[in-house]
Amino acid sequence: MKKYSGQSGMLVAVDCIIFGFDGDELKLLLIQRGFEPEKGKWSLMGGFVQPKEGLEKAAARILKQLTGLEDVYMEQLYAFGEPTRDPAERTLSIAWFALVDIHKYEKQLSDDYHPEWVSVKKLPPLIFDHRHMVEMAKKRLQYKAALHPLLFELLPDKFTIPQLINLYQAVYDKKLDKRNFNRKILSAKLLVKQTHKEKANSRRGAFYYKLDKRKYYSNPEAFMSFLPTRNIFS
């Protein structure tokens, strides 16, 4: 089939904003860029989309290459396309954000990229428009986590309510009313109480909980129960 005439292409990259939670702080996985321009500077994980590769595939491939992780929560964030965003050549970037369980993350085999978890509150200068991408990803995370039980992706399989509260506090950078949060989260009936306790952080200990995965995955829309639609359509 005839190609389009008179049109010129541009490079297309994907960049991944990878969030993790270490029990205390919300963190971002950064690398030191391995090639010019800006070689050695802090950067999001990224790479070029290959000729026969879709965008989702490219993002998953890059995540796998650099972290060893597969099947993690990933969502397209935004396409960044300012003509001068990359000084070397016109490059469009499709940014994705990913939520990973930091404990499942294995140091990648190669040390070429020097990946490091950095607190979102103490980010170093980032190349190009990566800082802008991170800010947008943080906002999207806050927005969505207010409507959906998204943040469980950042936790290990078993977690305590104090850990969960710490996570919400880190994402929103705010102190929460613990009793109120406790009541709300349990009334959502998403959690299954375990029989044993975590005892490292307090004498009384805190029961472990697991996410009810069947409920969680079966109908994500159902969790939008706080939306005004419910009132409008009642």
Added chain:
Amino acid sequence: MKKYSGQSGMLVAVDCIIFGFDGDELKLLLIQRGFEPEKGKWSLMGGFVQPKEGLEKAAARILKQLTGLEDVYMEQLYAFGEPTRDPAERTLSIAWFALVDIHKYEKQLSDDYHPEWVSVKKLPPLIFDHRHMVEMAKKRLQYKAALHPLLFELLPDKFTIPQLINLYQAVYDKKLDKRNFNRKILSAKLLVKQTHKEKANSRRGAFYYKLDKRKYYSNPEAFMSFLPTRNIFS
């Protein structure tokens, strides 16, 4: 500066999903594609991103070219990048959705594209993955309109509550409880009652309202008052 070696570019297009409301039905502005492949078939409005043009600029330019409209509500929807989505050549498409006041829309000067408003309930077959784009845009519109007073972008400056209800019913394809909706929308204090009535559709008539634009634009986040965050952080 040296270019990236060994990387090949691809074409990048923008496609616009343009919603309008005629008082009764939610509509989409479609054109008949003016070039091969799929010449003459129904298509979203789109075009290629130019070498020195950002994505937002490209979307605005195409909207202007094809409809004459400027300064309308526009939001990036998603980047579509399946390698075979365009049979002629690898082309990435950044889809945008736009909300326009159908009454401000002027037929464009040229007749080349045969633009037409088509009911979203009776869409003809569309080229490539455009149907998929439309479905995603409809979902995004429903999602966001439940949280933000977005749909006013589809109305003329002066409108009546019955018109507003018709609009919400069209977007969600559902019957609403009119009294309940009325109460909710007035309690949001976004509307300013006018002194005169619309009398074409009923003997008693219905008062016109205008949007309080200062409130509307000053702090869009403030309208997320139904979100659980409010409870979590209270």
